[in-house]
Amino acid sequence: MAEQPSDTAAGPGRVLVGLYGLFAVAAGARAAVQLATDFSAAPVAYLLSAFAAVVYLVATIGLVRGGPGGRRTALIACSVELLGVLVVGTLSLTDRAAFPDATVWSVYGKGYGFVPLVLPVLGLLWLRHQSELAAAEDDEPA
Amino acid sequence: MTTLAVVVTVVAALLAVVGVLSTVAGRRTGQLHLAAAALLEVALLVQAVVAVVGLVGGHRPEETAAFLGYLVGIVLVPVAGVLWARSEPTRWAGTVLVVAAVVVAVMDWRLVQLWNATGG
Numbered sequence: 001m002a003e004q005p006s007d008t009a010a011g012p013g014r015v016l017v018g019l020y021g022l023f024a025v026a027a028g029a030r031a032a033v034q035l036a037t038d039f040s041a042a043p044v045a046y047l048l049s050a051f052a053a054v055v056y057l058v059a060t061i062g063l064v065r066g067g068p069g070g071r072r073t074a075l076i077a078c079s080v081e082l083l084g085v086l087v088v089g090t091l092s093l094t095d096r097a098a099f100p101d102a103t104v105w106s107v108y109g110k111g112y113g114f115v116p117l118v119l120p121v122l123g124l125l126w127l128r129h130q131s132e133l134a135a136a137e138d139d140e141p142a
Numbered sequence: 143m144t145t146l147a148v149v150v151t152v153v154a155a156l157l158a159v160v161g162v163l164s165t166v167a168g169r170r171t172g173q174l175h176l177a178a179a180a181l182l183e184v185a186l187l188v189q190a191v192v193a194v195v196g197l198v199g200g201h202r203p204e205e206t207a208a209f210l211g212y213l214v215g216i217v218l219v220p221v222a223g224v225l226w227a228r229s230e231p232t233r234w235a236g237t238v239l240v241v242a243a244v245v246v247a248v249m250d251w252r253l254v255q256l257w258n259a260t261g262g
């Protein structure tokens with residue numbers, strides 16, 4: 001059975017793209033509502049939601065496009081995402097005053113079933129796997 | 143609303159189960175998945191009609207904008223899931239539907255929560 005698609009949006013990648021697309025929409029919608037209705041209440045948290053939405057969107061686009069360029073784009077986005085969820089997750093626990101309202105990344109994405117914490121790890125593993133496949137193809141041209 | 147959410151959750155669980163089964167069995171999705179997703183969509187549309195009737199009848203959730211966002215968003219999820227899974231020729235198509243099913247279940251209970259919060 002051919003289960004080794006080299007494209008970043010095929011096979012398990014399709015599930016990842018779905019999740020990233022979902023989070024881009026979810027974080028984007030949340031940020032849009034928060035920024036439009038209640039910006040002054042927690043500007044840092046709401047701007048972070050918007051930033052997270054952009055990161056998810058860039059990762060989605062990178063994964064869908066694939067190839068060396070798409071993989072690099074997705075790699076940067078997933079790295080920023082992992083860093084973001086770790087930093088914001090930690091800050092939201094240590095400095096509650098700075099985060100009066102929740103973002104996607106608060107408490108390591110607890111409000112979203114910790115998917116925001118797992119997603120970048122899966123993304124980075126998947127990208128590494130894809131890069132190895134691509135490198136192997138370069139070594140032995142068919 | 144809560145009764146409908148239970149129905150939606152059961153159907154979503156059904157879709158998730160057939161999705162997991164096809165992934166575990168290494169098979170692509172088939173008629174059964176399509177039928178489960180269609181059933182879920184019907185349940186969501188019934189729920190949307192009930193909600194709109196309630197809104198027209200004067201029920202006002204406190205966060206009306208968020209409620210409407212969820213109401214519109216949730217009916218799109220099974221459609222998006224089926225379209226995205228359909229062109230995947232591997233076992234992972236089932237997992238895409240599992241994600242869609244879980245998202246619908248989670249969103250639906252949030253929807254009920256928003257519906258019941260009328261701000262006194």
